[in-house]
Amino acid sequence: MTDTVSTAGPKVYHSVLEATELPRLIRVTDNLYAAAFTLMKLLPARYIVDRAEDEDVLTPGTPVIETSSGTFGLGLAMVCQLRGYPLTIVGDPVIDDDLRRRLEMLGARVEIVHDHGGPGGIQAARLARVEELRQERPDSFVPRQYDNPDNPAAYNAVGDLVTGTLGSVDCLVGPVGSGGSTGGLAASLRLANPGLHLVGVDTPGSIIFGAAEGTRLLRGLGSSIIPGNVDHPAYDEIHWVAPPEAFDATHELYRRHGLFMGPTSGASFQVAAWWAARNPYDTVLMVLPDEGYRYQSTVYNDTWLRANDALPAPNPEGPRLVEHPAEVNAAWTRMMWARRGYEAVVGATP
Template identity: 85%
Template sequence: MTDTVATPGRKVYPSVLEATELPRIIRITGNLYAAAFSLMKMLPARYIVDRAEAVGVLTPGTPVIETSSGTFGLGLAMVCQLRGYPLTIVGDPVIDADLRRRLEMLGARVEIVEDHGGPGGIQAARLARVAELHRERPDSFVPGQYDNPDNPAAYAAVADLVGTTLGAVSCLVGTVGSGGSTGGLAASLRLANPSLHLVGVDTPGSIIFGATEGTRLLRGLGSSIRPGNVDYAAYDEVHWVGASEAFHATHDLYRTHGLFMGPTSGASFQVAAWWARRNPDDTVLMVLPDEGYRYQSTVYNDAWLRANDAVPAPNPDGPRLVGHPAEVADRWTRLTWARRTFEAVTGTAR
């Protein structure tokens, strides 16, 4: 199924999905470039639905059930609304009111679950509710962003764009949540350049790369589960960026470069700018996942920042190098991952 609008005898026009899903490639400084998305998760949402339709899993009227408290849910809601699939999004209390309203205006039913302190925290609770709803409606389709290999596969289109506009890339920097964007984009870019250096950006409190689980104010990256789509052996190094540092970098990205982006983009920018300065002969590409309009009442609001003890603060000293994820602190930390498995780095099973 296509959303492209074809006018008889005239040019073929892209739909809102096609017009939104790919990034702009922007030069930031001498050797630092950005893949700046308006809504990055639109791309895997549309691609997963396309693939499900192609194999007959999704047919007209099939219910779609997914867990999200962020932009994957929004991208999926846009796709499902345009193609006529009833959608249920299972989220948690951190979902902001504006995003929930947008999901509901697109026809999605939003169900909120609570964290009852079980293993895997709120994300495990959300996944359990999705599984329960799927058992109730076995005819439904679950996109499964955390484990569906079509998530990382979607980013081959971005690699094609990067290749035609920027050419060879030495280093790719991006935040890690489901593992789709960094892992998928790196896999495609490495077809042309196997030595591409991949830097994953996480946050303290996230367990993805083996750090201790804790509260995370910085949302949109990190997780209380280890998604199946995280290809650990793909990463050369991993950085953990704290909330106040990421918020400072988010503001700095706008003040200095005019890019009004969300806090995951700020975290990516903080690490990528540092890496680019240390490697001036390399071409560095950072992934900026979404724009800042969702965060005007939070990350861009001084009163909210003060109330959450998250006043933006730079870290001029750079990251602290550690030898094990257990040493990750509240501030910027990095670890040489060296394309090893999770078990090889942490000494524990994934």
């Protein structure tokens, strides 16, 4: 038999959105795979805008207003620039100068708000400012990444890609911020395997899964509010990862596997590698949300790490198992959530 050589040639994409929004699927170890995104939140940003256009909520010239201090804002800025929508991003001081410049070069107006100690912290303050701007411009469109069901629905495309490439997945591990990626992707993958084990990765100081609120150096996951898109009964297991551990795993992901990713990817890798090693016959997929270029002056910079008392530190002992989120402390902790609602686990309504 002679080998057949394809002459189809490379695919030509119609836009940078189409070329960038879906992940690369990479085998990292024998049973651990990565869904490695260049910019994961570009996918829900594009999908939300598409749905709004289909419903005539977004028409030429409609102003778009959204809260973000990270990659959703960047993805949305790319979409709005290409589609001609004026965009205002309401963020907070965690937006670094490089990210702000990228947003503004894409035509976005960036407005910074500050945490004045009210309920819900800085994220509640950002949402309040978005509502003020929306009332000033009632013709505007607010994507509402935290509670718009189109956010998790966008990940059906990733689920189709994974199922068509890897087949059935036994365990999905991913960071939880708005709840869109892990919840949406798990719902899609469970069509092929209802028993899929979903592991959410959070960080101490985040209240999403009932831990005490506090300062969060590890950004991009966790929250000081509980987003409506977090489907608590979807999760089997929750891990809380501290910054020094996550930063160590971020460096390790690059050193050992050549994957230059951001710190939320490092947190995801830390948990997924641990879980895959203990379940060697299961196919494990981890979500790696964005690349590391935005973090070269922080997570990949020893001066910044030392100044923030966050030099990378591995945790060879693994996570401490707890029975209630109130037991979460500043080190790697895990809890069997067991697909229960928030109130059933925490003992209070969110």
